[in-house]
Amino acid sequence: MRIAIDTMGGDQAPQVVIQGVEQARDQFQDLEFLLFGDEKQIKKYLQNSERVTIVPTQSVILGTDEPLKAIRHKKDSSMVMAAQAVKAGQADALFSLGNSGALLAAGIFIIGRLKNIMRPALMPTLPAMNSKQGFSFLDAGANAEVKINYLKQWAVMGFFYAREVKEIAHPRVGLLNNGTEYDKGDSLHKEAYQALSKLPDINFIGNVEATNLLEGVADVVITDGFTGNATLKAIEGTAKTIMSQLKKALLNNGLRPKVGALLAKPALASIKTTFDVAAYGGAVLMGVKAPVVKAHGAADARTVYYALVQLRMMYNKGMLQQVIEYFDQQPKK
Amino acid sequence: MRIAIDTMGGDQAPQVVIQGVEQARDQFQDLEFLLFGDEKQIKKYLQNSERVTIVPTQSVILGTDEPLKAIRHKKDSSMVMAAQAVKAGQADALFSLGNSGALLAAGIFIIGRLKNIMRPALMPTLPAMNSKQGFSFLDAGANAEVKINYLKQWAVMGFFYAREVKEIAHPRVGLLNNGTEYDKGDSLHKEAYQALSKLPDINFIGNVEATNLLEGVADVVITDGFTGNATLKAIEGTAKTIMSQLKKALLNNGLRPKVGALLAKPALASIKTTFDVAAYGGAVLMGVKAPVVKAHGAADARTVYYALVQLRMMYNKGMLQQVIEYFDQQPKK
Numbered sequence: 001m002r003i004a005i006d007t008m009g010g011d012q013a014p015q016v017v018i019q020g021v022e023q024a025r026d027q028f029q030d031l032e033f034l035l036f037g038d039e040k041q042i043k044k045y046l047q048n049s050e051r052v053t054i055v056p057t058q059s060v061i062l063g064t065d066e067p068l069k070a071i072r073h074k075k076d077s078s079m080v081m082a083a084q085a086v087k088a089g090q091a092d093a094l095f096s097l098g099n100s101g102a103l104l105a106a107g108i109f110i111i112g113r114l115k116n117i118m119r120p121a122l123m124p125t126l127p128a129m130n131s132k133q134g135f136s137f138l139d140a141g142a143n144a145e146v147k148i149n150y151l152k153q154w155a156v157m158g159f160f161y162a163r164e165v166k167e168i169a170h171p172r173v174g175l176l177n178n179g180t181e182y183d184k185g186d187s188l189h190k191e192a193y194q195a196l197s198k199l200p201d202i203n204f205i206g207n208v209e210a211t212n213l214l215e216g217v218a219d220v221v222i223t224d225g226f227t228g229n230a231t232l233k234a235i236e237g238t239a240k241t242i243m244s245q246l247k248k249a250l251l252n253n254g255l256r257p258k259v260g261a262l263l264a265k266p267a268l269a270s271i272k273t274t275f276d277v278a279a280y281g282g283a284v285l286m287g288v289k290a291p292v293v294k295a296h297g298a299a300d301a302r303t304v305y306y307a308l309v310q311l312r313m314m315y316n317k318g319m320l321q322q323v324i325e326y327f328d329q330q331p332k333k
Numbered sequence: 334m335r336i337a338i339d340t341m342g343g344d345q346a347p348q349v350v351i352q353g354v355e356q357a358r359d360q361f362q363d364l365e366f367l368l369f370g371d372e373k374q375i376k377k378y379l380q381n382s383e384r385v386t387i388v389p390t391q392s393v394i395l396g397t398d399e400p401l402k403a404i405r406h407k408k409d410s411s412m413v414m415a416a417q418a419v420k421a422g423q424a425d426a427l428f429s430l431g432n433s434g435a436l437l438a439a440g441i442f443i444i445g446r447l448k449n450i451m452r453p454a455l456m457p458t459l460p461a462m463n464s465k466q467g468f469s470f471l472d473a474g475a476n477a478e479v480k481i482n483y484l485k486q487w488a489v490m491g492f493f494y495a496r497e498v499k500e501i502a503h504p505r506v507g508l509l510n511n512g513t514e515y516d517k518g519d520s521l522h523k524e525a526y527q528a529l530s531k532l533p534d535i536n537f538i539g540n541v542e543a544t545n546l547l548e549g550v551a552d553v554v555i556t557d558g559f560t561g562n563a564t565l566k567a568i569e570g571t572a573k574t575i576m577s578q579l580k581k582a583l584l585n586n587g588l589r590p591k592v593g594a595l596l597a598k599p600a601l602a603s604i605k606t607t608f609d610v611a612a613y614g615g616a617v618l619m620g621v622k623a624p625v626v627k628a629h630g631a632a633d634a635r636t637v638y639y640a641l642v643q644l645r646m647m648y649n650k651g652m653l654q655q656v657i658e659y660f661d662q663q664p665k666k
Binding site: 231 | 543562565599
């Protein structure tokens with residue numbers, strides 16, 4: 001399996017990207033890499049070039065670039081060139097830490113949508129207190145406007161991902177709604193409930209509320225990209241605010257809490273582990289023709305490593321092929 | 334000012350309700366109360382009946398009751414009777430800890446919508462790290478389906494509330510969206526941005542993201558009731574999960590973290606204070622003919638007290654009259 005790497009995106013690129021790649025390369029003999037990026041910089045950090053090919057590129061898509069424009073105009077960028085390599089069959093999967101919108105656009109317009117899939121969705125994994133696998137959340141923001149059929153397709157893809165890649169035997173699929181009863185929500189979500197109930201084989205458990213997501217109320221949570229985006233950001237913002245208040249409280253109140261914090265340090269660190277999103281890799285761009293994963297711009301080498309493991313699982317399990325077959329077998333309307 | 338109290342709603346009713354009422358009564362000479370509920374139980378807890386009149390009622394609307402049915406069929410309930418008293422002019426405001434949906438229905442169908450207002454919204458105050466006033470968030474879930482004109486009216490009401498009741502000189506009004514740029518969001522939110530930009534005198538600061546809500550990015554945050562509901566629940570769920578993980582980590586890892594927690598206790602308690610929603614009172618049902626506040630079912634006497642202070646401010650500042658006048662002055666279409 002050959003993975004195309006956009007080596008230049010992210011806050012600490014290319015260093016952390018290369019570290020993660022080398023770690024995965026040393027771990028898995030079946031992986032090869034194409035590193036797209038500034039040749040000089042890559043060579044500076046790359047320790048050995050076994051199963052690694054550098055493809056020099058001239059520009060970088062920045063976080064501030066307008067996604068569609070960037071994809072169209074920065075054709076010599078590490079991200080666009082990496083996506084082109086996947087399209088041309090020179091690589092089987094794509095990894096990037098760069099501009100999310102641009103990667104979304106590259107996935108859809110360069111790599112292309114998966115057969116039968118109307119709209120790809122962004123699917124991160126979030127922590128769940130009752131499972132080391134966390135829960136898959138889609139769409140986390142790729143599609144602000146949705147239709148029932150998109151939600152149905154996301155449910156199917158999320159289900160296959162949880163079963164094949166996360167190896168959860170019977171993933172529970174829930175619909176994010178404003179109450180658990182079947183008749184909750186606006187007209188879209190009422191209709192979505194009915195549509196998901198009728199899908200064969202995806203183990204739909206009904207509506208779930210945002211209050212219970214981190215408890216692990218479902219393994220796969222389906223949502224429109226507008227609500228999904230707000231919910232994801234509310235979770236991130238709340239966690240960040242509480243942790244920073246906690247730190248401030250322990251450090252700015254004299255000696256006693258400082259000593260307390262010191263004694264409690266391993267325990268406090270265990271919370272960090274619980275909320276350690278690095279171990280979940282990155283967000284999958286679900287519904288394009290190849291496995292594409294986007295990690296957070298602030299990701300470290302560990303996150304990169306896990307994201308590559310994630311791509312390898314998607315590829316080895318033939319997950320996308322299973323999605324294609326599922327929809328091929330559905331009666332046409 | 335006379336406040337109608339649904340004394341029976343909530344987990345610890347009527348005890349905490351009566352304690353809160355007596356505290357407010359002793360503090361403010363201008364307040365009178367009508368306590369609707371089980372006479373025997375109320376008498377058991379009421380310490381003195383100065384400016385307090387008990388109105389015996391026969392039934393209670395439960396948290397599990399279907400709201401509209403409950404309002405129609407439990408006409409002798411403490412909530413319905415209290416709302417009827419407001420409608421009849423026997424009381425100026427309504428307070429309840431009971432079933433949110435039923436209180437919403439009682440507000441709209443018994444007390445009635447405020448002149449010019451199309452849809453009342455539920456407006457809680459949430460903590461903001463940069464302000465003791467927190468931020469007002471509406472609609473938190475009363476309306477799953479919205480129209481641009483609802484959002485406009487909520488922005489105006491939220492602004493007046495923040496200025497008059499919270500006494501923030503120039504409240505910043507933001508629109509919850511999936512990015513801060515003006516052209517972000519689905520068609521509804523794009524249009525909402527334009528509409529709010531054109532409203533005179535409400536200090537619209539543009540789009541805000543859920544990541545930054547608790548930091549206090551705006552004093553008033555406008556949202557559709559579906560996204561608002563998910564966002565509020567995501568904040569609540571995340572805070573609850575982290576705090577419970579924290580507790581678990583400190584207590585279940587042997588002696589060291591326990592001692593640490595003991596030393597750090599006052600510091601940890603200060604976080605609780607930061608996130609102390611009791612001090613914000615309850616959620617206002619914004620857009621009905623009288624001040625109506627709903628506190629959380631698990632609220633304590635302090636929350637009840639603050640909610641009554643909140644109702645008194647709304648009444649004394651003539652906030653609703655100002656809203657009426659604002660819309661009367663707008664050119665009719």
